[in-house]
Amino acid sequence: MEHQSEDPDTRPSSPLSDSNQALAEEIFHLMDENHDLTINKQEAMQWWKNNFARLNAKTFFQTVDKDGNEEINLSEWMIFWQRVKHSGYSNEDLEEELLSLKNKSAWVQYEINE
Numbered sequence: 694m695e696h697q698s699e700d701p702d703t704r705p706s707s708p709l710s711d712s713n714q715a716l717a718e719e720i721f722h723l724m725d726e727n728h729d730l731t732i733n734k735q736e737a738m739q740w741w742k743n744n745f746a747r748l749n750a751k752t753f754f755q756t757v758d759k760d761g762n763e764e765i766n767l768s769e770w771m772i773f774w775q776r777v778k779h780s781g782y783s784n785e786d787l788e789e790e791l792l793s794l795k796n797k798s799a800w801v802q803y804e805i806n807e
């Protein structure tokens with residue numbers, strides 16, 4: 694029998710939890726080294742400087758930079774995480790992903806339903 698959780702935070706259709714939103718925002722500000730509220734390619738390269746920086750920065754921009762202006766603003770960033778959430782990831786999964794991103798792990802290719 695499949696386990697059915699009653700906790701709304703673990704349902705894929707539920708919104709991004711407050712704690713994940715806060716974590717995502719925190720990471721945005723860590724990546725935004727010059728605090729101009731956008732992440733540019735240089736900042737992304739700097740973030741992953743010891744870990745396939747070019748590849749990670751490239752896939753990161755391909756996925757998150759929706760308007761293609763080569764900068765990621767906070768709203769693109771938060772919309773991205775909400776879309777990942779709606780694509781079937783639980784808040785537990787996302788917390789794990791956000792924490793490893795905060796530790797500068799490689800950018801994950803999320804399966805997003807467009």
Ligand SMILES: [Ca+2]
Pocket residue numbers: 725726727728729730731732733736
């Ligand atoms: Ca910046």
Ligand SMILES: [Ca+2]
Pocket residue numbers: 758759760761762763764765766769
């Ligand atoms: Ca953009």
